[in-house]
Amino acid sequence: STFGDYGGQYVPEALMPALQELEDAYERYVLENEDGFMDEFRERMHDFGGRPTPLQRADRLSERYDREIYLKREDLVHGGAHKLNNALGQVLLAKYMGKERIIAETGAGQHGTATAMAAAHLDMPCEIYMGRTDVNRQRPNVYRMRMNGAEVNPVEAGSGTLKEAINETFRDWATTVETTHYVIGSVVGPHPFPKLVRDFQAVIGREAREQIREKAGRLPDSVVACAGGGSNTMGTFHEFVPDCADPRFANESSGRSPRDEDVDLYAVEAGGSSLEIDAEEGLAPNSATLSTGTDGVLHGAMTKLLQSEEGQIMESHSVSAGLDYAGVGPELSYLAETGRVTPVSVDDEAALNGFHRLSRLEGIIPALESSHALGYLEESHDELGDLVVVNISGRGDKDLETVLEETEKRDLEAAPDVEVFDG
Amino acid sequence: STFGDYGGQYVPEALMPALQELEDAYERYVLENEDGFMDEFRERMHDFGGRPTPLQRADRLSERYDREIYLKREDLVHGGAHKLNNALGQVLLAKYMGKERIIAETGAGQHGTATAMAAAHLDMPCEIYMGRTDVNRQRPNVYRMRMNGAEVNPVEAGSGTLKEAINETFRDWATTVETTHYVIGSVVGPHPFPKLVRDFQAVIGREAREQIREKAGRLPDSVVACAGGGSNTMGTFHEFVPDCADPRFANESSGRSPRDEDVDLYAVEAGGSSLEIDAEEGLAPNSATLSTGTDGVLHGAMTKLLQSEEGQIMESHSVSAGLDYAGVGPELSYLAETGRVTPVSVDDEAALNGFHRLSRLEGIIPALESSHALGYLEESHDELGDLVVVNISGRGDKDLETVLEETEKRDLEAAPDVEVFDG
């Protein structure tokens, strides 16, 4: 397997040659910068994507928690989230590979919109699969994709959310694999996707590590990121993974030696309404896969899953559609299993409070995904040391309606009075 | 007056001392960087606001128009538009001045959201006035402001749009002027606002001028920006104004001498449905103030206006709420009158096509405001020379619903098939 016991390539035979082709392209273009691929990728992420993103000292959070809190501002990437880092990388790679068409799945719509933007930018035909339920509840993202010229294919099967959209995209790919590249949206799926996506996203942590050294003069005590599939998580963590005494990780990346500074890594999962699972109904009222899942195979990889004892994948839940996935990247499963990454979770309410707190205290409306990291910061800042980096993986404009609805149902400590919101 | 025949301070007596105080603060903090004000402003715009924004070569537009087209990406500023440049500057200035409260008007909501973000970031109580009609049609922006902790006060008077919101904010200010700063959202209003706002926005052109030199090795032949009140326009143009042979402008800025390279400046106004005016009804089916307006006094300044022969201000119109204003910044009136800036306009349809074209060709969904600049590029690129900079003043997420509605009504050359948009 790719990462300890995790990873692998559990896909239909028809896709195996494409994965081999992709692995070859990954090694040549991404790892070895053949034809200047990575140079072009970085230049486009700069000029088109708006990189580097700032690492901002959060003045009022720092005061609140009596320690230095820095925010990595991935909400400022073109499209409003870190998702473009990966989408642009993969669409560009597909172009280098001579592919003629792009497909992708999307749940909340963030990966779909990022892929549609990247495909428009690079002049590649693009189709996005999206569950019917998600199409109906994420209308603005559907519009954005269509405005960018992408086709959006609603998936009617099952509960009509991310899982079904992924299944359907695999089906398209199994049919069109010779001419089409499937832009997987997170560090999931069969090898080499988890590494490929991680490497495109690793710019987050690479920038943050340099920036915190410049601003604070040292590495942080902890890095906190939310985790659904885990692309912002791995993107943020990757460069920090070797920052520990354990030689297994110290040498993980190219040419690294053990480091003096220990950086703790916290992956904050969606605790939903409860960490308990309804095995009868096959429902997990959370998406805390690393915290509560068990090993299994889903969407091409061995990883931790929310599944029944018999192996059926559960319907997961989170107030944040972008975290609402029953699997997680295999590398995160490995890093959690080995103790390098600490999986934690906060519930919907803590995330909503995190959303409101950042909006009111710092003037940044975070994605509900990122709000989980902020919820954890509130609950457990005492354990995070004196210098903390939190990844704000995306902006929350897309979540306004959801947050309003969910806030109205609750008595939230950090929320404004939403009864007057209609003006 | 401040700019040739334009500008001045036509406000109630009660506000005059506040304007003098503001002028004093402007000179000390902004012009002379007292207490490191400008350093702090620039640092916050970097870390919080995401500056500098890229100047991106638009590959497919360059191909389409057979010349080099560069886009200044103000859509990537925190909040999604150039508006934060000014809002953060003024809220910070208010803090330096010891003010305790912020008020602002907003039309489409862009300035209101930017001010609310800045006020949250800098811990200042904030109230936003917004016309009832705008409140109802720009709900998401109302939510964003409230999420940032601002009060939103709907203004019931008149047609319930920007003009009424400005009137009402002046009324608040006339009451609370001793403790409150009014963050005017564009290069309009009484002196020193037009200069103050321009100087905060001038970072757009300052960056763009450096960036185009770096990327293209020379200054552009033309710079194109949309113009409503004119804050993105003046922000983009200001640094380029001296780039001409006319010594009146060559020495306009501090210590500048006449320059070798001539840069043409195009202010693209909203032509609406027609440039003709219905004097009977007091309606202008456009907002092309520079192109069709006459001199008069509105909201504190002598400038060009859409007004009846008797001096009543007209209801203006544009598909883009952010351009829908019967006045324009007095400095733009001056620059247009003197020929330094060429005022042009495109109609709603050209703007909608511009919106769709950039979305599909470049993977950037522009604000409907900015789409006017793109509409002009399409219509008149032959006159713009070989190297053109277009300011993308903001992103178009806020405009999706409007664009869909307006696209359904028309047969637009650049639009995707919107009948299938619901998925």
Place this chain on the structure above:
Amino acid sequence: MTDDSNAAPESDIETAIRENDPALITYITAGDPSLEDTKRYVEALDRGGSDLIELGLPFSEPVAEGATIQAAINRALDAGTTPEGFFELVDDLETEAPLLVMTYYNMILQYGSEPDVRPFVERAAEAGLSGIIVPDLPAEEADPLREACDDHGLDLVFIVAPTTEGERLETIMSQVSGFAYVQARLGTTGARADVSTATHESLERLSEYDVPKAVGFGVSEGDHAAEIIEAGADGVIVGSALIDIVAGSDDPAADLEAKAEELKRGAVRGAESLTVDAEDTPEPEQP
């Protein structure tokens, strides 16, 4: 004519205030709900004891007005009130009290074929108006209009706000023409339930200047008028309270006349109380 108001002969307006001290200055918006009605209302106010009457010429962006006068202006504009109609109304009016026009600067600028203040002032003088008040024209921008007014014998009345202090106060007071319009409080026009402390402070600040002072913004009742006169003003200005009558009364003319009488009585009461105080105590104290 009023280049130096302290030395120059008194204008109609100054005379009207000084001779009728305590003076009542009333305001209504012309054209609300029609110019014909306005004519009757102005005559009623005149009968009721107004010593000076301000007539509002409606402008679409009345930033200095509160909700009441905004609504009146909207009604007047909806009724099609134009500057020419306004002047024709003034042409027709024969009141004991001198008349002023209160309007925004753009209305003055746009009268005539080019943006220029002179055609308006000429027409105003021709119609028999005695002065002009422009709520959005501070002294710093007033030179062209002041010169035109001087040339045609009209007073240009300036507002003194609670925030007007120091050098600016000196400058404005040196240019007073007709009377100093003392803004009772920060904010916009509109009837209030009390007289603000800002009024007392402003009158205190102005006490050293020997010019007529009239207080407006928020005055709605006879008792307010009394209190303001007692505080040292030479006149009170009432607007929104009259607009409320125009908009809400079954017989506006009669009620306007009665209201003017109430206000005038209040003002006189305030003046008498001052006289009593002055008789009681050799050193009159400002309350």
Place this chain on the structure above:
Amino acid sequence: MTDDSNAAPESDIETAIRENDPALITYITAGDPSLEDTKRYVEALDRGGSDLIELGLPFSEPVAEGATIQAAINRALDAGTTPEGFFELVDDLETEAPLLVMTYYNMILQYGSEPDVRPFVERAAEAGLSGIIVPDLPAEEADPLREACDDHGLDLVFIVAPTTEGERLETIMSQVSGFAYVQARLGTTGARADVSTATHESLERLSEYDVPKAVGFGVSEGDHAAEIIEAGADGVIVGSALIDIVAGSDDPAADLEAKAEELKRGAVRGAESLTVDAEDTPEPEQP
């Protein structure tokens, strides 16, 4: 047992195909709409002439299936079908045709208390299953399951896709166990109106390998079966066309039996046509 399928003794499955060439392999989803029904349907397919029957053990994420089988799987899951229920069904079944289980890898891994393939394979052998097909398990990941199958005498059937070429084809063909499941076209399972050219190309590519080849993905009619056999296959695999009957027929058992007969007849017709061709022309040409 099938470490080297070319040398080792033939398995039940290989025998069933070779002896019945042209063989008919049928598929239905267990538990659709109930395990009791499945029992009757399997028996009908057996009676209708199936030479090998694949039973689908439903998994919630069937990425290799088209809409028809997805729906069948959902019905089966909604009916509460579990692996244990599945095995009990197999325990009960007595068919002439050997049975295979077709399921996804996670179902195999999770059977038993720890993620491990062996408990599933043991139970499958105990229930009398002859083999396993796993659509999401390529050869590269198959070692643990292949070893377990070998230990228990079960065939692990691999799919050969239109994209399977070169070294990978060699590797897979060297590991063929039971038969080579030739995927007729790219895409997912599901009845199609024609036989793709990819089928002909795949059979051509495989012609040098002396292993039983059965073609699936899109076969729905007797004529397809004929064409496929004529193209050189040893068997045809039909699934979605049968699911359509399960879902839509008034008497599924009878219709399934009839459909199996039609398909078998088609296959035989194809084989006969091949023989005729061979008699007519000394050098048989692949169509």
